[in-house]
Amino acid sequence: MTIDLDSVLELHPQVAVRPEPFGALAYHYGNRRLIFLKHPDVVRVVQRLAEHSDVAATLGACGITPDRHDSFLAALASLQKSEIVRERIVTC
Amino acid sequence: MKRGLDAPICLTWELTYACNLQCVHCLSSSGQRDERELSTLEAKRVLDELRDLQVFYINIGGGEPMVRRDFFELLEYSVGNGIGVKFSTNGAFIDAEKARRLAAMDYLDIQISLDGVDAATNDAVRGVGSYDTARRAMDNLAAANFGPFKISVVVTRHNVSQLDRFKALADSYGAQLRITRLRPSGRGADTWHELHPTNGQQRQIYDWLMEHGENVLTGDSFFHLNAFGESLPGLNMCGAGRVVCLIDPVGDVYACPFVIHDEFKAGNVRDEGGFSRVWKQSDLFRSLREPQSAGACASCGSYDACQGGCMAAKFFTGIPLDGPDPECVGGDGEHALSVVQPGSAPKPAMDHTKPVTLTRKNTLVAR
Numbered sequence: 001m002t003i004d005l006d007s008v009l010e011l012h013p014q015v016a017v018r019p020e021p022f023g024a025l026a027y028h029y030g031n032r033r034l035i036f037l038k039h040p041d042v043v044r045v046v047q048r049l050a051e052h053s054d055v056a057a058t059l060g061a062c063g064i065t066p067d068r069h070d071s072f073l074a075a076l077a078s079l080q081k082s083e084i085v086r087e088r089i090v091t092c
Numbered sequence: 093m094k095r096g097l098d099a100p101i102c103l104t105w106e107l108t109y110a111c112n113l114q115c116v117h118c119l120s121s122s123g124q125r126d127e128r129e130l131s132t133l134e135a136k137r138v139l140d141e142l143r144d145l146q147v148f149y150i151n152i153g154g155g156e157p158m159v160r161r162d163f164f165e166l167l168e169y170s171v172g173n174g175i176g177v178k179f180s181t182n183g184a185f186i187d188a189e190k191a192r193r194l195a196a197m198d199y200l201d202i203q204i205s206l207d208g209v210d211a212a213t214n215d216a217v218r219g220v221g222s223y224d225t226a227r228r229a230m231d232n233l234a235a236a237n238f239g240p241f242k243i244s245v246v247v248t249r250h251n252v253s254q255l256d257r258f259k260a261l262a263d264s265y266g267a268q269l270r271i272t273r274l275r276p277s278g279r280g281a282d283t284w285h286e287l288h289p290t291n292g293q294q295r296q297i298y299d300w301l302m303e304h305g306e307n308v309l310t311g312d313s314f315f316h317l318n319a320f321g322e323s324l325p326g327l328n329m330c331g332a333g334r335v336v337c338l339i340d341p342v343g344d345v346y347a348c349p350f351v352i353h354d355e356f357k358a359g360n361v362r363d364e365g366g367f368s369r370v371w372k373q374s375d376l377f378r379s380l381r382e383p384q385s386a387g388a389c390a391s392c393g394s395y396d397a398c399q400g401g402c403m404a405a406k407f408f409t410g411i412p413l414d415g416p417d418p419e420c421v422g423g424d425g426e427h428a429l430s431v432v433q434p435g436s437a438p439k440p441a442m443d444h445t446k447p448v449t450l451t452r453k454n455t456l457v458a459r
Contacts, residue, residue, distance in 0.1 A: 016174070018146040020097055027148035029176060029199055034101060034148070036093075 003077045005056035005069065009049045010088040017047060026084045033082050042075055046085060093327065094334060096381035099145035100371065102311075102336045104349045107135070107166070108155040109341050109444035112184050115207075115218045117246060117280040117287060119350055120340070122155040123446035128342040132162040134362070138339065139170050141367050149176030149199070153349070155341065155444075158185040164193070171199045180205060180244060182222060183229025191229075191236035203244040203270060204229050209257040213250055217287070234265050242309065244270045249286070252293040255300050259308070270309035271297075273316075276408040276418075277350040278440050284409070294421055295320065316401035316417045319394035329399050333358065333380035337371065345370045347380060350404035353441045387414020394422060401425075410437030 003009070011017070014030040017037070024043040026035045037043045044062045052058040055076065064072055079085045110125035111118075130138070142150065150170065157163055157179055170177050176199035183204045186194070194200060204226050208214030211223035233241050243262045245251065251258075255271070262269040276284035289297060298317040301308065305325050312326035327335070332347035339345055343361040346352055358377050359370035371377060389395045401417020409418045410432035416424035 016146065016148060018099070018148070021095065022093070025097070025101060025148075029148070029174075032149075032176070032201070 003055065003073050003080060005054065005059075005073070007055045007076075008053070008088045008090055009055060009058075009076065009080070009085045011046055011049060012083050012086045015084050017043065019043070026079075028083055031083055033084075035079065035082055035084055042072070045072060045076075046079065049085060050088060093331075094329060094381065094383070096334045096377065098372075099142075099147050100335060100337050101148070102151065102331060103142070103147055103339070104151040104153060104337070105138075105339045106153050106155060106341050106349070107157040107163070108160050109442075110159045111154055111156040111182075112159065113156065113182050113219045113222055114446060115205075115222075115279070116283045117217060117248070117274060117278075119275060119277040119280055120153075120155065120352055121278040121440055121443045121445050124444045125155075125159075126342055126442075126444060130341065130343050130361070132165060134343070135162070135166050136169055138343075138361050138367055139166070139173055139175060141361075142175055143173040145368060145371075147175055149178060152177055152179035154180075156182055156184065158190075167197070167200070171197060176200070178203065181229070182218070183226045186229035186232050188232050188235065191232035191238060195233070195236040195238040201242060202233065202238065203242040204233075205244050205246075206258075207246050207248065208251050209254045209261060213254065216250070217246075217248065230265055230267070240266055240268050242268045242270045244272065246274050247271050247289060247297060248274055249289050249293060252289050252296055255297075255304075259304065268307075268309060270311070271301075272311050273313040273402070273405075275350040275402065275404050277404055278352065279443075279445065281408045281437070281440055288419065291419075291421065291423070291426075294419060298324070298421075313402075316398045316405075316419060317421060319398040319421045323397065328397075330401075330403050332356075332403055333377040337377075339367065345374070347376065348404060350402070351407060353407070353438060355407070355438070357441075385414050387412065388428075389414070389416055389424075392416075392422065392424070408437055408440070 015026055015028050018025045023039050024037045026037055045058055049058050052061055059072060106120055108125060108129055109122045111122040114123055158181055167177055178201035180203045206214055206226045207217045214223040245258055259269050274288050298320045301324050314324055315328045318324055318328055336348050337345055338349040345358045347356040358374035361367045386395050389400045403413060405418050406413055411418055411428045415428050418425040418429050
């Protein structure tokens, strides 16, 4: 799945995020991957994905300006590959 | 990362100095139990602290950690608190029943140590019968459907040529291969000079890792080889006191598992403030998080690639900490070793080697 502004994502439930001076560490207890989130904005976005209807809404709520959207979509795509974030199944 | 993390990401905890084996390169000179060992209750208090610090997982070792009677109790307590466990074992205590018990647990990784693909190579380092013991443990884990356990190899002069066969052995079990660097630590201080890979073999290790690195774990321990060219996967830095530390069986906290020596002791988990205070405030760890001098290596074009190598390897071979790694692939290590005055290298701080014969050195340890 490619990530775009309409994607509906969430932090993987098996992932723990620990704040660090440079941003945060994310650890996936299932696949044992440790990922460095090297910017505080990325940390905020990742943690708030589930609170909003889609990626666009999350980026808006976190104050990420449109000129930075592409880099955030790329970051989320890479985090999805490591299973740090995943597609959220929306139930009605 | 060089400025340190709020909590370690790679914390090794040697649960006991007791061991049924006496490997000649044992980084902690293990053998006999130390009567000052942390009690079950004390160990649980440390785990509480690690949970509060959000330590994701710990690496448990020894000695042989399964020797402890409360081994499973501590394992379950740790995992129950959200701290995953990776533990290293020689496999002697993984019978069919224990294998099933281990296979039923989540967030658990097991590393079986093996230093040769045949009994002759392995047992020369790890002791008679240890090859069969390790293979039996692997068979038991496989039969219990544990899943992908790890086979952990310390690379020596005698097993470099076996890397392909180690990989094939791991593949045959559906296991993952982990290879790490031999350090002159613990009893390894006495055997390193005969066991460490030759310069030609180091190139072989580098080339092999470049080819297979994605599927082989290394604990990022071969970063000194990055001076050969393109960097190997992983954190290219010494993590001591910054992202890594060791808690030893008596609660002493060292900068890394390979530097059990007063000079690298930051405190004890029994001290006021516990582990957190040691990690966050000890003078030693704070100084390790300051920018380090490149020293003798400052003018070398490869310094960015190798970062001057391994602190422990320098320390226990008597090379200054701002000097080259004894296995510097540019050859500077050989020169640095040649000017070390014989007998001047620091001795490991503790020795828990079992007294085997009356003439054996270093067995009369102050207790």
